[in-house]
Amino acid sequence: MWKRTVCTKDCPDTCGLLAKVEDGRVVAVKGDPDHPFTNGFICRKGASFPAHVHSPDRITTPLRRTGPKGSGRFAPISWDEALDEIAARIRAVTAESGPEAILPYSYAGHMGLIHRHAGHAFFNKLGASALKYTICSNAAGAGLKVSLGSGPGADLPESAKSDLILIWGGNIRTTNIHAWPFFAAARRNGARLVVIDPYRNDTARAADEHVMLRPGTDAALALSMMHVLIAEELIDRDYIARMTVGYDRLKGRAAEYPPERAARICGIEPERIVRLARQYGSARAPFIRGGMGPARQLAGAMAMRTIALLPALVGAFEKPGGGFSRSVGGGISDLSCLTRPDLRPAGTREVNMVELGDALTRLDDPPVRLLYVYLSNPAAVAPQSRRVMAGLLREDLFTVVHEMFMTDTARHADVILPGASFMEMADLYRAYGHNYIQAAEPVIPPVGQCRTSLDIFQSLAARLGFDDEVFSLTEKDFMARLLADDTSGALDGVDLSPLAEGRPVRLNIPASPYAKGFNTPSGKVEFYSEAMAARGLDPLPDGTPVRDPDGARYPLECITPPHRLLLNSAFNEVAELREMMGPPTVKIHPETAAARDIGPGALVRVFNGRGECRLYAELTDDTRPDLLVIEGLRWPGLTPGGGANQLTSQRLTDMGETCAFHCNLVEVELA
Ligand SMILES: Nc1nc2c(c(=O)[nH]1)N[C@H]1C(S)=C(S)[C@@H](COP(=O)(O)OP(=O)(O)OC[C@H]3O[C@@H](n4cnc5c(=O)[nH]c(N)nc54)[C@H](O)[C@@H]3O)O[C@H]1N2
Ligand SMILES: Nc1nc2c(c(=O)[nH]1)N[C@H]1C(S)=C(S)[C@@H](COP(=O)(O)OP(=O)(O)OC[C@H]3O[C@@H](n4cnc5c(=O)[nH]c(N)nc54)[C@H](O)[C@@H]3O)O[C@H]1N2
C-alpha cells in the first residue's frame, strides 16, 4: 500500500513522497506525482529512505555508556531508567550550578514544525541556557533584510519567464533540484544561464557560462557590475526614482569599483565583469537565484545585501520573470504555542550554536555541565570541531544524545535515546523552496523502541513536575493551534481541508512579492540604509573582501559545500550511498598539486592552525589554483583523518552571527 508523506530533511524542496508499506515496513519510496512543485521526482537520497529507516545500524533502545567517553561502548537500558537518570541529572546540575549549566543543542535533522521545536518549551521552563539558532541562514537573512526587507523572495516557477538567470553561489542541481526544471524551461525559450561560483560544481557544469570568482568577493563583483550599468546608462531611472532610496550615494560607491580593480579582487578577467553587466543590463527580465555560498563568509551579510540590490538598478523586480529569490515559502509564523518563550526567565544566558566549541571548553559562570543534543550532529557539522570534540570528551560533562544512528556525537554521549524517523510520526511541514504546506501521519509504527522528540520531552516534563498545558498537548492539538495562530497572512482565505488527507496546500503568498513593495523602513529598496548608519555600520554596500584572519601563514582558500549524496552529515549511515560516494576527496587544481608533488589519488593532509584532515587528492581544473574544495560532511569517524570542520572557524559573520563556513585559509601536502 502506498501512503502519502513528506520529506523532512533540511532542503528547500520539502518533497511530496509516496511510501510503499508492507508488513509495517517501508519497502519503497517515490515522488508524489500530485505535488504541484516537486512533481513526482526525488533525489537519490530520498530513494534510499527504506535503507535509512530500516537500517541494521538504527539505534532501537536507550543506551548507557559503559566505557570511557568516546569509546563507543554502551549497554541497553529501559526507557524508564534512561529518563529517570536524565531527570535526576537535570535536578542535580540545577541545584548545584543553576539551570544555565544545561545547554540544549538542536538543529534541523527533522524539519517538521512540531517535533523540531518540541524541546523549546521544556528548556525554557527549566531556565536552561538558550541556544541561538544561527548555523545556517541568519547572515543571508540579515543582509537581505537591509536591502529588500524581510519576507519571501520570488517563487521559483517565475524564473521560467526570464531571459537571463544568474545562479549566484548556490549549487542548485545538488541542493534545490526542483528549481532546475523552471530554469530549463526558460532556456528552452532562449534564456541564458550563468553560474557565479568559485568552483565548477554540478550546476556550473550545466550552465551556459561560469564566472569562477575567488570566494568572499561577491560584493566587489556586484558593485563593479553596478559601475558598468551606471556608466553605460543600462539602468531604469523611473524605477530608481519611484522605488529606491540612496541612488546618488550608491553611484559614488560603485564608482570605486571599476572592472579592472574588481577583477583583481575577484581573481577574474575585467572583460568578464563588463560582459556580465551588459548581459544583465540588457536582459528583458533578469532573475537572480541567490544561494548561501556568498553569505558563508565573514562579510557574508554584506555580500547578500549587495547582490540583492542589482535588480533594483534595472527595474527587474517589476518585470514578470525577473527579480530575486533566495528563500520562499513560510507561513505559520507564530510558533509560541509550542515553543512558549514566555516560560523562559528574563535575562537567561544565550549561547550561539556556532560557538559550541568555546561553550563546552571556555564558558564559565556556570560552565556547561549537561548537554542535550537532538536533531543535530555537532561533531560533524559545527565549526572548529577539534574544540567541539575536546568539549564532548570532558569527563565532567553529562551528554544526552537523541539520535537514530551512532554518529560521532552519539558516540560521545552518556545516555543515547533512540529517535523515531519522520516515517514514524505525525507533523506539519512548511518549506523554504516553495509556497506549499503539508501535514503527514505516521506511515509505519515506531521501529524498535524509538520515540519522537515530543514524546520524550513530555515524559521528562512529567518527571520534573512541569504541568503547563504545553506539556500534555498532542500533535493534533499543536497542528490546530499553529494554523489558528498564524499572523503572517499566508493562510488568509486558504482552504486548509486538503491537509487532513496529507495533500499540499498553496499558501496565500504572491509569486513575486517584491513587485508589491518592500518591508524596509522606507518601503523601498535601500541602496543607502539609515538603519545600518544608526548601528554604526556602513550604510552603503561595501566590496572589501574579508579573508580568514587566522590564516595569514596559509596560501590556499578552502570551501566545504554540500555533496549530492549527503544532506549535511545525514545519509552517511546509508551503505549504498557511501559506496557511490567513494572515499572522501579534496579537489585540487593540477598546478597546485604539481607544486607540491601531489599525484592523483594521493592521500593528502589539508591543514591550518585550527586542525587538519586527511583526504584523497582529486586533481581537476574544476577548481581554481588558489582554492581547495571539500564536498560534503563525512562522519569524522569514517574518514582517515577526521572531518572537514576541523578547518573551519567559530568567528561570526558581519551580521546575523552566522558561521563563515567557506572562509578558510589552509595548506595541503602529501600525508
Ligand atoms: N544534496 C544536498 N542538498 C542540500 C544540502 C546538502 O548538504 N546536500 N544542504 C541543505 C542546506 S541545510 C542548505 S542551507 C542548502 C544550501 O545550499 P546552497 O544555497 O547551494 O549553499 P551552500 O551550501 O553554501 O553552497 C553553495 C555554493 O556556494 C559556493 N560558494 C562558496 N563560497 C562562495 C562565495 O564566497 N561566493 C560564491 N558566489 N559562491 C560561494 C560553493 O562553491 C557552492 O557551490 O542546501 C540544502 N540542500
Ligand atoms: N563545513 C561545513 N559545515 C556545515 C555546513 C557547510 O556547508 N560546511 N552547512 C551547515 C548548515 S547549512 C547546516 S543547516 C548545518 C546542519 O546541521 P544539522 O541540522 O545538525 O545537520 P545534520 O547533519 O543533518 O544532522 C542531523 C542529525 O539528525 C539526525 N536525524 C535526522 N532525522 C532524524 C529524525 O527524524 N529523528 C531523529 N531523532 N534524528 C534524526 C540525523 O541522523 C543527523 O545525525 O550544518 C552546517 N555545517
Ligand SMILES: [Mo]
Ligand atoms: Mo542549512
